[in-house]
Amino acid sequence: MRAFGRSPEQLVDAHTETLGEFLGKNDGRIPQTALDARHVGPVDARNEPEFFLRQSLLQPKPAHIRAKELPHIHARDTPEFMPIGPRTMSHNLLDFRALGSNLAAMLDERASYLDSSGLEKVLEHRFVAELATSLWIEGCRDVELLRSEVDAHGYDLVIEARGTMRHIQLKSMVAGGKKQHVTVNTRLAAKPSGCVVWFDYDPYTLELGPFRWFGGVPGAGLPNTGDIVAKHSKANALGQKNERSGHRVIRKSKFQQVDTVGALVQLLFGNKTMR
Numbered sequence: 001m002r003a004f005g006r007s008p009e010q011l012v013d014a015h016t017e018t019l020g021e022f023l024g025k026n027d028g029r030i031p032q033t034a035l036d037a038r039h040v041g042p043v044d045a046r047n048e049p050e051f052f053l054r055q056s057l058l059q060p061k062p063a064h065i066r067a068k069e070l071p072h073i074h075a076r077d078t079p080e081f082m083p084i085g086p087r088t089m090s091h092n093l094l095d096f097r098a099l100g101s102n103l104a105a106m107l108d109e110r111a112s113y114l115d116s117s118g119l120e121k122v123l124e125h126r127f128v129a130e131l132a133t134s135l136w137i138e139g140c141r142d143v144e145l146l147r148s149e150v151d152a153h154g155y156d157l158v159i160e161a162r163g164t165m166r167h168i169q170l171k172s173m174v175a176g177g178k179k180q181h182v183t184v185n186t187r188l189a190a191k192p193s194g195c196v197v198w199f200d201y202d203p204y205t206l207e208l209g210p211f212r213w214f215g216g217v218p219g220a221g222l223p224n225t226g227d228i229v230a231k232h233s234k235a236n237a238l239g240q241k242n243e244r245s246g247h248r249v250i251r252k253s254k255f256q257q258v259d260t261v262g263a264l265v266q267l268l269f270g271n272k273t274m275r
Helices: 008-013 016-026 086-091 096-137 186-190 261-269
Strands: 143-147 157-161 164-174 181-185 195-201 208-214 229-231 243-251 256-258
Touching (some): 096 157, 096 164, 096 195, 096 208, 096 261, 157 261, 164 181, 181 186, 186 243, 208 261
Parallel strands (some): 164 195
Antiparallel strands (some): 143 157, 157 164, 195 208, 208 256, 229 243
16 A cells, blocks of 8 residues: 555565555456556656567457347248348248249259250151161161251251252151141251151150151252241240241141151152162
């Protein structure tokens, strides 16, 4: 207690533990630690070590204020139309149990699309195999086959045999299907001997037949496709199906039915036999 009646120079001899205890009892904000006597009174910077004058390495930290917990919001409990902002997106927890059926439907649709694309290629390979087999049996050994990378020009296959080159558009339908027409790209008419082959297939065995033929004799162009302009299968935002100006609708009645691959070969490449 009497230490505080002395001059600053005399404070050097003060008992630091006693001094710290005394300050701690009168000011609760000061921690109960021993004080360095050099920190009390005037300080001569020339006599202090360098580290004592160095700027503190401690950086101030912003106060962290914990936000109030928000209740869990499920998508099925919210209105059908709801404005979405950053706050809404961060606190709305979607309940996928309510969306499960829709999600499953989307996956099924995607799987069906992939299956359809794969099936199209399998049927194309089967058609080429049966056509080439029939030509081989009939004595035609020189057959050239080309495939189109895209369907922009109206054909899927180019097959040359017996001196005739055919640009062929393939169409398929499951056996017993009710489809009454197909759409054809008008650019196919610009190809020499362009034609359309439409066949049924068994969904269990993938056996092909019967066939339908729309074309001319070898060397002749595609017959008149008519004036019925095709439309897109999907509607736009207004619910309207826009026209596809470069495509025409050809009704089933315009096709000639062909029962066997051999008969189809005759229509495609004529009766010439080349060995």
